[in-house]
Amino acid sequence: MNKIQLTVIGGGQMGRALVGGMLQSGVQKAENIHVVEVNELGRAWWNEHHPSVNVGGDLIAGVRDAQTVLLAVKPNVLPIVTQQPDQTWVGKLVVSIAAGVGMKKLCQWIGHQRVARVMPNTPSLVGQGASAFCVGESVTEDDTSQIKSMLQSVGLVVEVKESQMDAVTGLSGSGPAYVCLMIEALADGGVLSGLPRPLAMQLATQTVLGTAKMVAETGRHPGELKDAVASPGGTTIEALRVLEQNGVRGALIQAVKASADRSRELGQD
CATH class of the missing domain: 1.10.3730.10 (ProC C-terminal domain-like)
Structure with missing residues (x-):
């Protein structure tokens, strides 16, 4: 996975945990990661702790060259983030960690079905997370392997049916x-x-x-x-x-x- 261009939209706790885990485990290289963070203090944190990671506030510019996009934002922010020009998400694997936002909505907003939902939890910050994921119809075996590698870098990962994601949220998410x-x-x-x-x-x-x-x-x-x-x-x-x-x-x-x-x-x- 370490040659794949990854853009993380949202540089908060879960974005920091997942990127930190991938870097520490060698799953991903800093120069292949771009973080989109609109908050100036948030960008300062990234520049201090991960100076080799590209950080900026422009979503379109950050996503342009990405092969995989991780949507690490709150559920109420996700509709705003995804409402971008039609070509923004074309050809990209899009992974969302927003609680409660189903695959049907995600696919409608993104414009295709190469989409995955993930429910991580905060112990990912110390490499002891418990994450579950489900995938859309167009997600390939290579995509699934990439998602697993990303999540395994911060702890346990299991693949579940989408119908089980709310229960995962109630148990390991919360x-x-x-x-x-x-x-x-x-x-x-x-x-x-x-x-x-x-x-x-x-x-x-x-x-x-x-x-x-x-x-x-x-x-x-x-x-x-x-x-x-x-x-x-x-x-x-x-x-x-x-x-x-x-x-x-x-x-x-x-x-x-x-x-x-x-x-x-x-x-x-």
């Missing part, structure tokens, strides 16, 4: 916020129980990180790993009783569903 809330709450519990705040935060963060790694690397069901900690009549089973009493499991399930439902609503707006 999921980092749920986990951050849990880490904060665990640390608060540590403070309530007598720990200093920095130590409580350190222990809460490492506990979540280590547990996630244990689930991923052992392949054991989280319920089995939970039961291994919960001794009869012990401290953990008492804590689990309180969590169940307060509906934590059900609240997380409903949070994922609410986010997925909102993603569907955004797609209908």
Whole structure:
């Protein structure tokens, strides 16, 4: 992929994460990347952190020589970005990370079906992302390989049906916020129980990180790993009783569903 001319429209967090991952992994070369960023402070960030990447504010100029275009903008900005002269997107693979914007709309706006939707998440910033993608009818095997290479540079990637993208948004797209809330709450519990705040935060963060790694690397069901900690009549089973009493499991399930439902609503707006 490193010889493919890539233009990234939108130089915010996800654009930075994906470009940074591609550069670090060698998937892409800086001289083959052009970032379109309309904000002057945003362009300054790119010039400071990735001086070899071409950065500018002119969308048409940035897209002109690109073979692949990554639309790393918010859903409400996407209709404005895509409403360009007819020849702008011709012959280009166009990849969108805008939540809730379906393939049908994307293809209408772009003018062809060589289009893909991606739902990444913010842990991509540290190379631990979870990304899902689906593709339009005109996307080739080489295009799919290119998308996978781009996303694998920042973490896990899976291909899904478009009908599953809203559920992906609710789970992994919004999921980092749920986990951050849990880490904060665990640390608060540590403070309530007598720990200093920095130590409580350190222990809460490492506990979540280590547990996630244990689930991923052992392949054991989280319920089995939970039961291994919960001794009869012990401290953990008492804590689990309180969590169940307060509906934590059900609240997380409903949070994922609410986010997925909102993603569907955004797609209908």
